[in-house]
Amino acid sequence: MLEESPFCDRCFWSGMRRFSIPITVPDENGEVMMYNEKDFSLPTHCILHGDNGDIWIPCCCNLPTLKTYTSDRTYVGKTKYVCDEYLCVPKLRTYDANDNPMYMIRPETCCAGCCPVCGTGCDKGSQCCYLPFYIHDHSTMQIVAGAPGGKGMPAQIRNVWAGFKRECCTSADNFFVVFPEGSSTALKAALLGSTALLDFTVFEEKQGGCLIVSW
Secondary structure: OOOEOOHHHHHHOHHHOOEEEEEEOOOOOOOEEEEEEEOOOOOOEEEEEEOOEEEEEEOOOOOOEEEEEEOOOOEEEEEEEOOOOOOOOOOEEEEOOOOOEEEEEEOOEEOOOOEEOOOOOEEOOOEEEOOOEEEEEOOOOOEOOEOHHHOOOOOEEEEEOOOHHHHHHOOOOEEEEEOEOOOOHHHHHHHHHHHHHHHHHHHOHHHOOOEEEEO
16 A cells, blocks of 8 residues: 655644545556545644653644545445544544444553553564554454454554565565455455554554654
C-alpha cells in the first residue's frame, strides 16, 4: 500500500495530514481494487517540550478517521481512532457501510484495562511479532475467531518483522492480518483500511507523527 498525500501536509503537519491509499492488484497492470481516504484531523496526542521535561497530552476530538471505498467509489465502511478513559491503550473502531459499529481493535490489557499486554514473540506463520491488536466483537467485546486461513489464530492485526534490511533502511511497516471468521468482502476491505489507520496512529506516531510544541 503506497500513500498519496499533499507535500505540505507531510512536511508541516504530518500527524494531521490528509492522505489516500489505493490498493491495487499486484500485477503489471496495477488495477485499483479499493481506496482508503483520510481527511485532515487532529493527532492522537500532542507533546509539549518544556524546560522541565515533556508533557504528553491526549487529543479527544476530531480524531483520525479513515473511510474505505471500492474501485467504483462505493462506500463500504470506516475506521475511527477511539479516545476513552483508558488513554494508554490504543484502539480503533471499525464500522460497516451503514456506519454501524462492528469491531473494536485493540491489544489485550491488564491493570483493569489500563495497560496493553505485549505479544508472545515469534511464531512460524508471521515471523517475529510485536504487539497483537485483536479484533473484538463490538457488542460483546470478545475476541473474534479467525478465518480458516489464519490457522487457528484469533482475528487480529500485527506489525511483524520485515527483515533486517527493510527495518534498518526504511520506515515501512509489514502487517499480518487474520480476518474474522465469516466476515463479508466489504468488511474485509474496511479492515484493510483499519490496518492503514493503525499504522498511521500507532506505529507512525511513535516516529514523530504527533504534534510537538516547544515552549
